[in-house]
C-alpha cells in the first residue's frame with residue numbers, strides 16, 4: 457500500500473484482476489459488513505490523460521474539480537501536470553493545498569459570491585469566467601486586474617444529455633454589448649469560453665460553438681482587448697460502456713474539434729484550454745451495493761370505475777422483482793434522475809441463469825430514489841451484491857446526507873507500471 461493523498465492508501469498491483477474479482481475480494485474480506493463501497497482505479501485516469509495528450513495535443517486540460525474531488529484523484533491529476541477548473545472558494549483551496557500554482561486554475565463559475573472573488577484575488581487566481589453585467593461589477597470592485605473569459609451560450613440544436621444554456625452563457629450575437637461594458641469598466645477580457653452541455657452526443661455541437669467563439673473573439677479584438685484564450689469547456693464522454701444510440705466517442709469529438717480549431721484558430725499564440733470532468737473519471741470507478749430488501753409483485757390490481765377493487769387482477773404479467781439497495785440517487789446515483797438507465801447493474805450469478813424483469817430502488821424514504829427500472833437480472837436475494845461501472849463522475853461530489861444513509865467507502869488501486877509512469881520517471 458502506498459499513500460498518494462492525505463491519508464488515502466492506494467493498493468499497487470503488478471496486474472489488475474477483472475473488476476468483478478476486485479469487488480468479490482473486498483466483499484470476502486468484509487464478513488457481515490454490507491456497507492456500499494467503490495473501487496477507484498487510478499491507472500485508468502493515468503491512461504485517460506495519455507489519451508487526451510494524444511488526441512488533443514493543442515488543448516490544455518483544466519480538470520473540472522466538481523466532477524470528482526476525492527483526494528487521490530485530484531492529487532494524481534496535479535502530479536501529472538494538469539490544471540484545474542474550480543467552481544468555489546473551497547475547490548480553489550483544495551487545489552492550492554496540493555501545491556498547484558494559482559496560474560493553473562480557472563475560476564469557471566459565472567456566478568461567484570463576492571467574498572469568493574476576493575479570495576481568488578488574495579491567492580492570485582486571476583483567470584475567471586463571466587456572463588453578465590452584474591458579474592463584471594462585482595469583479596471590478598474586488599479584482600479589477602482579473603483575466604476575464606466571456607462565457608457564451610452556443611446557439612445550436614445538437615443533442616446533449618444535460619443542456620446548460622438555460623442557466624449559463626451570454627448570447628454570442630449580443631456579445632459586443634457585454635464587451636463594451638467591460639471596456640467601460642477598464643477590465644481585462646482575454647478570451648471566450650463555452651460548454652456544449654454535459655454529455656455531448658453530436659460532434660457538431662463543438663463545431664458550432666467554436667465558430668461562434670471565433671466571431672466573439674474577433675469582436676473583442678476589434679474593440680481592443682488582447683484576446684488570446686479559447687476555453688472549449690467540458691462535455692467529453694468518459695464511460696467505458698459506450699453510448700449505443702449515437703456511437704459518440706471522445707476520440708471522434710477530438711478529431712472533429714481539432715479540425716475546427718485548426719481552421720478557425722490557426723494562430724499559434726492563441727492558448728486553447730478545456731474543462732473536462734467526466735472524461736477523466738467516469739470509467740475509473742465502480743460502485744458495489746448490497747440488496748437490503750426484496751419484494752416480488754405478481755399481479756396488478758386496479759380500481760373499478762366506481763372506485764371499488766376488482767377482485768381479479770387486471771393484468772397478469774411476469775412478476776417484477778424489486779430490489780432495494782443501500783445507495784441511491786441521494787448517494788452516488790444522482791445521474792439516474794437526469795439520464796435514466798445510465799448505470800447498468802452487474803452481478804455475480806452465472807451468465808446462463810434465467811433473467812427477470814427487475815427494478816432497483818435506493819434506500820431512502822423517497823420514491824424519486826430509483827436507480828433503474830425494468831432491467832433484466834437473474835433471481836437475486838437480500839444480502840446479494842450488485843455493482844455498477846462508470847460511476848466516477850458526479851457521484852461522490854453530489855452525494856447528500858438525506859436520511860443519513862451510509863456513504864460509500866472508497867478503495868483505490870493502480871497497476872504498478874502505470875503508477876510508475878507518474879511517480880518514478
Ligand SMILES: Cc1ncc(COP(=O)(O)O)c(C=O)c1O
Pocket residue numbers: 520523541564565651653654655689690691692731732733734735849
Ligand atoms: C463550467 C463547467 N466546466 C466544466 C464542466 C465539466 O463538464 P463535463 O463533466 O461534462 O466534462 C462543467 C460541468 O457541469 C461545468 O459546469
